[in-house]
Amino acid sequence: MGNDMLAVFQTAGLFHLTPGMLLMWLIASVLIYLAIAKQYEPLLLLPIGFGILLANLPLAGLMEPGEGLLWRFYHYGIQWEIIPPLIFLGLGALTDFGPLLSKPVLIFLGAGAQAGVYLTFFAASAMGFDLREAATMGIIGGADGPTTIFLASKLAPHMLGSCAVAAYSYMALVPIIQPPVMRLLTTSKERTIRMKKGRKVSQLEKIIFPIVATLVIILLVPAAAPLIAMFMLGNLFREAKVVERLTQAAQSELLNIVTIFLGLPVGATMNAETFLQPRSLFIFFFGLFAFIVSTATGILLAKLMNLARREKINPLLGAAGVSAVPMSARVVHKVGSQYDKKNYLLMFAMGPNVAGVIGTVIAAGIFLTLLG
């Protein structure tokens, strides 16, 4: 009887708790609070927060390699490269390339914002980080959660959880992070530049584009194939208008299901031993740096392009070159309308915004090619 009681106590997790685990509970609680009370990226931060909590329950074994439930989600879903591409299928089905096709020159703003990714990579490697870790921190500046997770799982799996939390947290904070950078780098006159209405894009163009873009990008950067292939397939579903059921499934049911299976195991990678390291602080610091620099380089490229263009671009649009669809486009519109209430920038900002998604995937593909 006494021995049985002792065995029960010995296998009870309660007696195996560590201060680190309790601290991780606190972090999990903060994320769950932010998701529920503040609605900061709740679709991701809620399952991530709960995943952190589960991963820091002693003896539960949910992340036990080969056995744990969450480990299986992580291994087969993320390490096997299944979930991030499926998320991209859904995103493609939700994306309208119309604004980009209407004003194709705005595609370069999506490239300009990637300078922040590479500058952060360079800064992190100069600070002594391993090149693979530096690349993973840099990609946070692309403001694209699935791409960050995709790259981190390949190059620095030990940083996956922190990078994902940093990426989604900063994406939620776009309305706070971007406006000061936008105001700092533009004049009042530049902010009131009105864009000329773009031409009408035919449905045929919208159908051809995802096919052509798939060929161009994958032929150039084959490592980007899993993400780009699914992104463009989703978009083709949408634009073909003959597979409404598939479009609907990709946009909603499938996207929702894979979001659950993405957030939970990503959070579960954050156990006390791997997360409570000085490195995690650097990840959050460099993630923020990447975000700010990407915003700045997008704006500066727009200003540079204006030097050579007769039809000026509102440089605020450069800030939408970070992905964070559609949040950063909305922020651009909001800041622009503060200086000219009739300046409707939202549709124009969607062009660099979707170009930013493609740009970040290309940047990740190049990192994988060079460092994978």
Place this chain on the structure above:
Amino acid sequence: MKTALQIFASGLGGVFIGMTLLYVAIRLTRLAAEALAKGESHGK
């Protein structure tokens, strides 16, 4: 450090090359779509 600089330059250059090719692809897509639409209207 030298490797990091090389990756920085080739990576950023690669992104701009990729986006330039996409820009060209968008232009060609427009031309192709217009040609197809014209062909279709002639066929009617």
